[in-house]
Amino acid sequence: MNIKLLLRLLGAILLVEAAAMLPALLIAIGYGEGDALAFVWPMLLLILIGVPLRLFIKAEQTNLRAREGFLVVSLAWVLLSVFGALPFVFSGVIPNFVDALFESVSGFTTTGASIMTQIEGQPHGVMFWRSFTHWIGGMGVLVLTLALLPQMSGRTSHLVRAESPGPTLSKIVPRMGDTAKILYTIYGVLTVAEFLLLMLAGMNAYDAAIHAMGTAGTGGFSNYAASVGHFDSALIDAIVTLFMVLFGVNFVLYYKLFLRDLKEIKANEELKWYLSIYVGVTAFITLIILPQKGNFFTALRYSSFQVASIVSTTGYATDNFDLWPLAARMLILVIMFFGSCAGSTAGGMKICRIGMLSKQAVREVRHTIQPRKTMVVRFEGKAVDEGVLRQVATFAFIYVALIVLGGFLLSLEGRYDMMTNFSAALTCVSNVGPGFGEVGPAGGFSGYGPFAKLLSSFLMLAGRLEIFPMLALFHPAMWRK
Numbered sequence: 001m002n003i004k005l006l007l008r009l010l011g012a013i014l015l016v017e018a019a020a021m022l023p024a025l026l027i028a029i030g031y032g033e034g035d036a037l038a039f040v041w042p043m044l045l046l047i048l049i050g051v052p053l054r055l056f057i058k059a060e061q062t063n064l065r066a067r068e069g070f071l072v073v074s075l076a077w078v079l080l081s082v083f084g085a086l087p088f089v090f091s092g093v094i095p096n097f098v099d100a101l102f103e104s105v106s107g108f109t110t111t112g113a114s115i116m117t118q119i120e121g122q123p124h125g126v127m128f129w130r131s132f133t134h135w136i137g138g139m140g141v142l143v144l145t146l147a148l149l150p151q152m153s154g155r156t157s158h159l160v161r162a163e164s165p166g167p168t169l170s171k172i173v174p175r176m177g178d179t180a181k182i183l184y185t186i187y188g189v190l191t192v193a194e195f196l197l198l199m200l201a202g203m204n205a206y207d208a209a210i211h212a213m214g215t216a217g218t219g220g221f222s223n224y225a226a227s228v229g230h231f232d233s234a235l236i237d238a239i240v241t242l243f244m245v246l247f248g249v250n251f252v253l254y255y256k257l258f259l260r261d262l263k264e265i266k267a268n269e270e271l272k273w274y275l276s277i278y279v280g281v282t283a284f285i286t287l288i289i290l291p292q293k294g295n296f297f298t299a300l301r302y303s304s305f306q307v308a309s310i311v312s313t314t315g316y317a318t319d320n321f322d323l324w325p326l327a328a329r330m331l332i333l334v335i336m337f338f339g340s341c342a343g344s345t346a347g348g349m350k351i352c353r354i355g356m357l358s359k360q361a362v363r364e365v366r367h368t369i370q371p372r373k374t375m376v377v378r379f380e381g382k383a384v385d386e387g388v389l390r391q392v393a394t395f396a397f398i399y400v401a402l403i404v405l406g407g408f409l410l411s412l413e414g415r416y417d418m419m420t421n422f423s424a425a426l427t428c429v430s431n432v433g434p435g436f437g438e439v440g441p442a443g444g445f446s447g448y449g450p451f452a453k454l455l456s457s458f459l460m461l462a463g464r465l466e467i468f469p470m471l472a473l474f475h476p477a478m479w480r481k
Helices: 003-020 022-031 037-055 066-091 097-108 124-139 141-148 157-163 176-200 205-216 227-231 234-246 251-258 262-267 269-293 296-311 326-338 351-369 386-411 418-429 450-464 468-472
Strands: none
Touching: 003 022, 003 037, 003 066, 003 124, 003 141, 022 037, 022 124, 037 066, 037 124, 066 097, 066 124, 066 141, 066 450, 066 468, 097 124, 097 450, 124 141, 124 176, 124 205, 141 176, 176 205, 176 234, 176 251, 205 234, 227 234, 234 296, 251 262, 269 296, 269 326, 269 351, 296 326, 326 418, 351 386, 386 418, 386 450, 418 450, 450 468
16 A cells, blocks of 8 residues: 555645635635635645645655555545535534535535525625535546646546546546546536526526536535525526536537547437436426426426436426426436436436446346347447446445445434435435435435434445445455555
């Protein structure tokens, strides 16, 4: 275990977090609401820890092994969440540290679940930081660090692989640092585009920034209790819907679009699955809620928004889907599992895994009929390696097992019903945000006790890091010399 390299990397990540607090500090100073010191102290603490780790620890070996990559990523996200909770505590917005940690983890993992019962009227700086954590965590903290610190040389693919969503790692260009810069450029351009469109649609600059960052990271934090529904604007709904769908697409495809490689985009199988699921589920739910809404366009407006919100795991709301007919709620529950494309900022199992599992199931059925025939699973026009299929199946099993176990452990508190507890576990692992029952769009996690909030925080981190890096922390092999 290369401890020195690990500490140097963690030092760099802490310094990046200190720099990330600067915009929130400037906003706090600008509004003069007394929350500026809530950022000054955490920033100083991060600098006092990060600078010595970078300056005084020299690593002889700069190459990371897989084990070290998993460890750095897991520890980095835990540390970021711990320090990210301090502005909530120091400002008094969330004085309880466990609650503040939950909110911080929910922000960085882009889950969007909240323990806050009073959203409106809070200091602008703190609420900006709350949403900015979505933007930081959306593309990945390690990806951001690689983009900002090109001097982090050596073999860093294990870092990005451990943090990246999906069963395989897509490199746009040979150097991982250059790939990180390209990804963040695309990310930034899309965020600014949504920000400008929301302002043109009637939002002020602050509200537009909050909701553009929440959409970009597919997080869903809003500075209004009614979420996007607060604005009651069909145009704003349409803009946010469009960008929720766009941020659920693999970012590599946007680079292909920039290169005018339309052939590869059209041939992308995961994109076809993703858009088909979105359009199909939207159409079904529109018909299901039509009698309740009384108007086709109203039903389409709400269904298209909520399906985009759930399948992209953003979690914004314009309507309380927990009050929809049972069939509509069942469809919402199913797409909570799915998520969006690998290589996007969304959570969930990822469409590519759903596609591979579906084709694997079909192959097994055909194999029982024709046992002597050799059959391969093809995805994206290529034969999928059996090792990848095993990994996908293992991931799916652990994913479901974690949700079941999480729901059971949450139920031990005895506070809520079965649907609330299991949907809470599902929404945390899938990084969606709202669930059903007491944790639905009109509710939250404030009613849970400290144990449940810490457990939910772990589930959110496990879901964001695709389970294996967090579970690896508990395996003895991780800590052997």
